[in-house]
Amino acid sequence: MTTLDQPAVRPKGAEESRGSRSRKARRSRPRRNTALFWFLIPGLVVLLVFHYIPLLGNVIAFQDYQPYIGIMHSRWTGLDNFDVIFNGDEQFVHALVNTLELTLIQVIFVFPAPILLALAMNSLVSERIKKWVQNVLYLPHFLSWVVVVSLFQQMLGNDGMLNLFLNSHDAGSWNIIGNPDLFKTLLTSQVIWKDTGWGTILFLAALSRVDHNLYEAAAMDGASRLRQTWHVTLPALRGLVILLLILRLGDALSVGFEQIILQQGGVGLENSQVLDTYVYNNGLIGGQWGVSAAVGLVKGVVGVVLVLGANKIAHLFGEEGVYRS
């Protein structure tokens, strides 16, 4: 568990403890150390070819990129491609608004779900039942979005199980899949179904580390069970909640790309377009390479700023955050 107090992304801290030893090691065993460099080569090549060189490929955001001419010969157009963002192109605005709306909905409904579930699981009497419940609830996390969307369609679709049941009881039918008004609700419930169980892992671990004397003391002071939860359990989760909110904030502009791309067909773009699907639909499908790359680039930069900013805020609150510089 650790690292709720010991963040993962902290390269410097990790090095410090071994720094002095390593300097000595470098002096005494130069040959070995270069030998180790060869171990890094395959991974390094993959990182460069599929991560860092494409990162540079973002220059097409400043070009009128034409695939048949290539990056080298395409015309440079300065900031023209960014016009859709600055002038508020209608499609782009739809995508932006939908993205932010979904993020907001998900922070409100998806984020607390695992906390509540963890609280319910935490006080189960039997360890065996608890384990069993966990095993079942973790499973959906490992399924792909295609599988989850398929399952939802088979259950809730127009000729899915639910409507079959309603029809056979003369209760009419209920159009859920492919209904633009319910699209965001559908997306949210899918996320809840898939990841709530898995999300409890961290909270359960944090709960298991609460000092039990605190409960005892609270009970002695006459705190009811609810007040124990409020004054002991929830404060114990505070750091973790802040950490996870920060991570979520850093992802504010990415909402369920695969999930949406799979279900966009039936509901129309106005309700379902988000920034990621905007980039995909206009760039790869529509051929507007430059514009889409520009939107993708801005999205990426804003995302990084959000993570760094949120981390800063966490520090101001006296929390550990994701990393320390």
Added chain:
Amino acid sequence: MTTLSPSRPVSRRPQRSYSAIPGETPGSPPWRALKSLILLACVVLVLLPFVAIISTSLADANQINKAGGYVLWPDSPSFTSYSALLSGGLVSKAMMVSVGVTVVGTTLSLGCSIMLAYGLSRPGSFGHKPVLMLLLMTMLFAPGVIPSYLMVKELHLINSYWSLILPSLINAFNVIVLRSFFMNLPGELIDAARVDGASEWTILRRIVLPLSKASVAVIGLFYAVTYWNAFFNALLYINDASKWPMQLVLRTYVVNNAALSGGQVNAAAGAPIPPAQSLQAAILVLSIVPIVIVYPFLQRHMNKGVMVGAVKG
């Protein structure tokens, strides 16, 4: 996040009997009943779709027609849908592609990740710090869909199975986890081997790997699940339907509800093609089964430190 120090498995903690501790008591009976009810509802909501899908895939045409579509329990279970899908045709091919990509991809990913993690776990080696930074930075910046697509296209990997493997070969998070496993191994062992003149390669193979079998296995399973589930790479890079992996077949024939025609499904001689519902259900089951098979293994090691994945999402 968590557990970059995997040497402290959570599961080993002595299990307390909760009822003995104030504050962890389940509360008053109605409160308790409510909680159990909520959990029961969650379990049913998760399991019900699986039951329905498996039953429908096994049900015969008569029962499906009578029920109008789905069944919760097959009266006379038969495997006709499965044999129709798996005796050649689109779905059999897709299964082979998915299995192949998963096996080859996992092997290569694991190989590269182990080497990278080991190289980065021994401090002071040449190029250690910049490479570590490059690796960590990948978690912060993603290159974006369009530049990634252009890169794969430049390398002429469109419609090649390699496009499903190479771009996702290294997962920074997995490497960092492995690296911290390796860093927690007793340094004396490695130094002793060095004194005895073992090469780095020998040390990795004979000392480090045997000591971290469990963690390597978990990381391998995580890679395998990722490869099996990968959908977007295939959507981007594989246009040729005969090279589709399972996830794309699932999307076309289940999510988008395209009809499976005679060439794609081979019913036994003289028998009719099984009903669409049970074919769709069978495709779904086929794409879930491998996950369910590895799930117990994942489970066993989950507590050992790959809680990490929780945040990764």
